[in-house]
Amino acid sequence: xxxxxxxxxxxxxxxxxxxxxxxxxxxxxxxxxxxxxxxxxxxxxxxxxxxxxxxxxxxxxxxxxxxxxxxxxxxxxxxxxxxxxxxxxxxxxxxxxxxxxxxxxxxxxxxxxxxxxxxxxxxxxxxxxxxxxxxxxxxxxxxxxxxxxxxxxxxxxxxxxxxxxxxxxxxxxxxxxxxxxxxxxxxxxxxxxxxxxxxxxxxxxxxxxxxxxxxxxxxxxxxx
Numbered sequence: 001x002x003x004x005x006x007x008x009x010x011x012x013x014x015x016x017x018x019x020x021x022x023x024x025x026x027x028x029x030x031x032x033x034x035x036x037x038x039x040x041x042x043x044x045x046x047x048x049x050x051x052x053x054x055x056x057x058x059x060x061x062x063x064x065x066x067x068x069x070x071x072x073x074x075x076x077x078x079x080x081x082x083x084x085x086x087x088x089x090x091x092x093x094x095x096x097x098x099x100x101x102x103x104x105x106x107x108x109x110x111x112x113x114x115x116x117x118x119x120x121x122x123x124x125x126x127x128x129x130x131x132x133x134x135x136x137x138x139x140x141x142x143x144x145x146x147x148x149x150x151x152x153x154x155x156x157x158x159x160x161x162x163x164x165x166x167x168x169x170x171x172x173x174x175x176x177x178x179x180x181x182x183x184x185x186x187x188x189x190x191x192x193x194x195x196x197x198x199x200x201x202x203x204x205x206x207x208x209x210x211x212x213x214x215x216x217x218x219x220x221x222x223x224x
Contacts, residue, residue, distance in 0.1 A: 001137070002059055002089070002117060003039035004175060005223050006199035007189070007216075008140075009206050010043045010063065010091065017207050022048040023055050025212060030056040032216040038223060039199075040216070043091050043119075046077045053086025061119065062090040064097050067106035079114040089117030093131070095144040108134050119178065119201070125164040132168045132176065139168055140201045142180040154183065154191035165196035174198065184215075189222025 009029055011017035017025055026042050033040040034057075041059035044052050053060040068076035082090060092107050093099045099107060104120070111118045112135065120136035122128035128139045141164045143157060154161065165174045179192045180201030189200050202219065209215045 002041060002199075004198045005193055006039040006041060006178070007219055007223070008041045008043060008061070008091075008119065008178065008199065008201045009216075010094070010180075010201060010203040011045065011048075011207060012063070012096075012203055013045055014207050018045060018048060020051075022052055025207070026052045026056045026058070026060070028213050029206075029216060030058045032213060032220060033058050036217065036220045038220045040220075041089075046082060049082055049087050050085040059088045060086055061117070062087045064092065064094070065090045065107055065111060065116070067103050067110050069110070079110040079116055083114045083116055087116065089119060089137075091119050091121065091140075092136075093121045095121065095123060095142060104131075105134050108136055121180075121201075122164075125160060125167045128164045128177070129167040136176075138176050138178050138199075139164070140178040140180055142201065144181070154179070154188040154195075158191060158195060161192055161195040161197055169196075183219075186218050186220075186222035189219050190224070191222075193222070193224060 029040050043061040043063045062082040065079045066076040118136045119138045120131045121140045122131045128141045131139050165177050175198050177197045178199040179197045183200045183202045184205040206212045206215050
């Protein structure tokens with residue numbers, strides 16, 4: 001399993017996060033993780049999983065897998081393939097890659113059959129609760145209207161974090177809820193963890209930064 005609390009950096013497919021640039025950014029993430037003794041993972045596009053996983057020691061996730069199995073499929077991303085190329089887990093159902101419920105269930109199952117950790121995105125607390133019933137390892141709650149923006153979920157909708165924790169975990173200690181959307185700084189991370197989340201999912205604050213190492217160090221400051 002991933003060490004908690006955790007910061008997951010979703011590389012997406014920015015010009016700054018593919019090919020050799022993906023390796024460069026992943027090494028920066030690793031540098032901060034080692035120096036600060038922090039848990040940081042990176043989610044990279046399928047084409048970059050092998051090269052990134054060969055260059056860094058921190059966990060590498062796929063940004064997505066399909067529900068396909070071995071066979072006559074063209075263009076599908078197989079769970080077996082990302083695992084063999086070095087991924088330890090996968091994001092699923094991101095707001096930019098939404099899945100129909102049946103497909104999502106099968107994708108989670110395919111991941112589990114191959115020992116991949118699943119970080120499944122949900123747009124709100126109710127969807128998060130539904131996803132938790134699909135046996136997802138972690139639920140990343142991200143209101144889509146805040147993704148990529150300048151206002152974080154921690155400041156705009158802190159009640160969403162506590163509501164998600166409550167609905168997904170009840171009164172038990174919660175080690176499944178990750179939050180994202182607009183997370184930029186230590187205060188955003190600190191608030192998320194204070195409200196019961198065990199990590200954050202971050203993209204543009206790091207991937208679009210002129211100084212990603214500085215941003216990462218600031219985010220780690222919020223982990224306590």
